[in-house]
Amino acid sequence: MIELSEEIxxxxxxxMNQARFFEEKVDYLFSKGLVHGTAHLxxxxxxxxxxxxLALEKGDLVSMTHRGHAQAIGFGLDVNLMMAEFMGxxxxxxxxxxxxxxxxxxxxxNIGANGVVGGGFNLSxxxxxxxxxxxxxxxxxxxxxxxxxxQGSFHESLNLAAVWNLPIVFLxxxxxxGMSSPISKNMNIENISERSGSYDIPGLTIDGxxxxxxxxxxxxxxxYARAGRGPVLVEAKTYRYNGHSKGDAxxxxxEEEIAEWRExxxxxxxxxxxxxxxxxxxxxxxxxxxxxxxxxxxxxxFAMESPEPEITxxxxxxxx
Amino acid sequence: xxxxxxxxxxxxxxxxxxxxxEMRRDDNVIFMGEDIxxxxxxxxxxxxxxxxxxxxxxxxxxISEATIVGTAVxxxxxxxxxxxxxxxxxxxxxxxxxxxxxxxxxxxxxGGQSQVPMVLRLPAGSGTGAAAQHSQxxxxxxxxxxxLKVVTPSxxxxxxxxxxxxxxxxNPVCFIEHKLLYKIDDLVPLDEEFIIEIGKTLTERQxxxxxxxxxxxxxxxxxxxxxxxxxxxxxxxxxxPATLYPMDMKPIVESVIKTGRVIVAHEAAKTGGLGGEIVAxxxxxxxxxxxxxxxxxxxxxxxxxxxxxxxEAACVPQKIDFIRxxxxxIDSEQG
Ligand SMILES: Cc1ncc(C[n+]2csc(CCOP(=O)(O)OP(=O)(O)O)c2C)c(N)n1
Ligand SMILES: [Mg+2]
Numbered sequence: 001m002i003e004l005s006e007e008i009x010x011x012x013x014x015x016m017n018q019a020r021f022f023e024e025k026v027d028y029l030f031s032k033g034l035v036h037g038t039a040h041l042x043x044x045x046x047x048x049x050x051x052x053x054l055a056l057e058k059g060d061l062v063s064m065t066h067r068g069h070a071q072a073i074g075f076g077l078d079v080n081l082m083m084a085e086f087m088g089x090x091x092x093x094x095x096x097x098x099x100x101x102x103x104x105x106x107x108x109x110n111i112g113a114n115g116v117v118g119g120g121f122n123l124s125x126x127x128x129x130x131x132x133x134x135x136x137x138x139x140x141x142x143x144x145x146x147x148x149x150x151q152g153s154f155h156e157s158l159n160l161a162a163v164w165n166l167p168i169v170f171l172x173x174x175x176x177x178g179m180s181s182p183i184s185k186n187m188n189i190e191n192i193s194e195r196s197g198s199y200d201i202p203g204l205t206i207d208g209x210x211x212x213x214x215x216x217x218x219x220x221x222x223x224y225a226r227a228g229r230g231p232v233l234v235e236a237k238t239y240r241y242n243g244h245s246k247g248d249a250x251x252x253x254x255e256e257e258i259a260e261w262r263e264x265x266x267x268x269x270x271x272x273x274x275x276x277x278x279x280x281x282x283x284x285x286x287x288x289x290x291x292x293x294x295x296x297x298x299x300x301x302f303a304m305e306s307p308e309p310e311i312t313x314x315x316x317x318x319x320x
Numbered sequence: 321x322x323x324x325x326x327x328x329x330x331x332x333x334x335x336x337x338x339x340x341x342e343m344r345r346d347d348n349v350i351f352m353g354e355d356i357x358x359x360x361x362x363x364x365x366x367x368x369x370x371x372x373x374x375x376x377x378x379x380x381x382x383i384s385e386a387t388i389v390g391t392a393v394x395x396x397x398x399x400x401x402x403x404x405x406x407x408x409x410x411x412x413x414x415x416x417x418x419x420x421x422x423x424x425x426x427x428x429x430x431g432g433q434s435q436v437p438m439v440l441r442l443p444a445g446s447g448t449g450a451a452a453q454h455s456q457x458x459x460x461x462x463x464x465x466x467x468l469k470v471v472t473p474s475x476x477x478x479x480x481x482x483x484x485x486x487x488x489x490x491n492p493v494c495f496i497e498h499k500l501l502y503k504i505d506d507l508v509p510l511d512e513e514f515i516i517e518i519g520k521t522l523t524e525r526q527x528x529x530x531x532x533x534x535x536x537x538x539x540x541x542x543x544x545x546x547x548x549x550x551x552x553x554x555x556x557x558x559x560x561p562a563t564l565y566p567m568d569m570k571p572i573v574e575s576v577i578k579t580g581r582v583i584v585a586h587e588a589a590k591t592g593g594l595g596g597e598i599v600a601x602x603x604x605x606x607x608x609x610x611x612x613x614x615x616x617x618x619x620x621x622x623x624x625x626x627x628x629x630x631x632e633a634a635c636v637p638q639k640i641d642f643i644r645x646x647x648x649x650i651d652s653e654q655g
């Protein structure tokens with residue numbers, strides 16, 4: 001077990017709160033009909049989304065999913081530019097062209113969220129091939145959902161990464177459902193990490209709602225990949241509290257199940273850890289949450305003040 | 321049943337009614353797709369069907385589009401009549417091998433031994449703020465493949481009539497549904513034998529001045545523009561090739577002979593879009609000599625669909641674009 005510094009614990013708590021507040025704001029804006037389109041919220045998944053990114057080194061890369069806000073915040077994206085993108089504004093990460101599902105910060109190693117389920121696996125192989133070829137010593141963290149592991153691209157990518165010894169950590173956020181489908185209906189295994197066996201790579205299943213376990217495991221997996229030993233498959237078991245996307249009646253699950261998972265809330269878990277280990281005082285903990293909250297209010301203000309893109313921009317950036 | 325009985329229902333409900341009637345009529349019809357069971361499909365098209373037909377016939381699949389369509393091809397070739405739903409047309413990319421290299425060619429390659437009676441339902445189009453990977457109109461790709469049929473209804477009645485025809489057809493039929501049409505409601509015949517024949521272009525409005533050829537959700541915009549133009553005394557004729565392949569050119573050619581002016585419109589990107597094909601067929605036909613003005617193509621910009629609402633709208637033809645194009649054609653002759 002890796003001893004965590006105060007600084008990293010503080011970052012964990014701050015960023016998980018930031019992700020939560022960001023998504024609560026997104027949810028609110030939709031409920032008021034203020035934003036066009038849709039978004040996928042990962043409220044409840046902040047440990048797997050945020051914390052795994054905190055284990056990255058500077059220069060490492062990440063490929064995100066359609067449910068990527070927490071992943072992006074963990075990776076260090078600026079919530080102002082994220083909110084502006086979500087609102088379709090010119091100052092957003094993608095100049096208003098991508099929206100929630102396509103947030104990216106390519107020059108800083110965030111190769112983008114993906115609207116195609118399973119779309120990130122082979123892109124990550126390519127990004128990892130670049131790292132290996134150029135001997136950068138950097139690793140790619142590839143996020144995906146449980147549902148995505150039934151795409152052929154998952155299997156093809158794990159195989160390729162294994163035989164080519166590519167520096168990738170595949171991080172499966174297993175939130176138990178792909179849209180309305182419980183994993184039990186779509187695969188006969190209980191732990192997705194078992195699929196690593198077919199490719200002879202390490203596979204680990206962890207409590208994806210335990211921030212400390214997520215951090216330590218991903219750090220270990222990244223070290224393994226960085227050492228040139230090839231890919232690792234990490235499965236983080238977690239849960240989303242909200243529906244799949246806007247307008248999901250959630251007929252496929254019940255309130256008790258959601259309530260049970262709320263008991264295992266990753267932010268509360270970390271708070272308890274901080275209190276029990278007396279890392280910070282209650283006042284310090286509250287201050288961190290307040291700061292995170294403030295940053296989201298600022299982000300909204302930034303987004304609202306950002307102009308709409310010029311109509312002529314619709315023709316820009318099709319080609320390099 | 322009184323065969324003239326009609327009921328008002330949405331486009332979404334009409335597709336469901338058509339599928340339901342066919343599943344009752346023929347138990348070889350099965351239905352596969354992601355979240356089509358208890359969830360009722362991403363757009364609610366299959367809502368409640370699981371209650372009537374159960375899990376034997378309403379098959380929720382893993383997220384595996386290549387395998388959904390490949391399985392449908394294999395099942396169709398061996399005696400079932402599968403319907404598949406691909407959640408967004410954009411993901412037909414995953415299924416292209418099954419569709420293009422297998423399903424479309426099997427009968428021909430095997431010298432007529434097989435048949436592949438299946439329907440691929442494909443929700444398409446922009447206007448929902450879902451951005452570049454969830455908004456495309458890829459019908460031209462499908463029309464380019466000999467062996468596939470491609471249909472696209474614009475009204476609830478067409479939705480019911482065409483889905484039934486597609487299910488009864490002995491070939492792979494791609495059934496393209498525009499997402500903006502799901503909530504449109506209108507009268508639908510309740511007759512269980514109400515079928516809209518595949519391979520027919522529909523005359524949606526008669527007029528003598530200008531011909532507009534369009535399909536999918538643009539048909540509605542063209543109809544609105546025509547109503548507006550009628551007040552100015554311009555009579556627009558609107559033709560809807562609800563079967564995109566094989567396209568019935570006869571009514572289109574006849575209309576152009578009558579009006580001498582034509583606008584061809586679709587939401588899909590202009591380059592390589594079906595508009596080019598339709599225009600080519602018009603100029604290859606007898607209508608060539610009757611053209612009084614250059615043909616206008618209204619189409620999507622050659623760009624991926626952006627997220628921002630204004631940019632998204634700027635990418636595809638709107639009602640105002642139809643009105644302007646009509647004015648341009650009229651003016652080009654006067655001037
Ligand atoms: C190729 C493809 N198929 C279907 C969809 C529609 N879709 C979006 S998210 C989703 C469920 C994904 O499940 P999972 O991978 O478990 O991720 P989660 O949503 O649970 O985070 C589906 C079916 C899609 N975006 N891409
Ligand atoms: Mg999932």
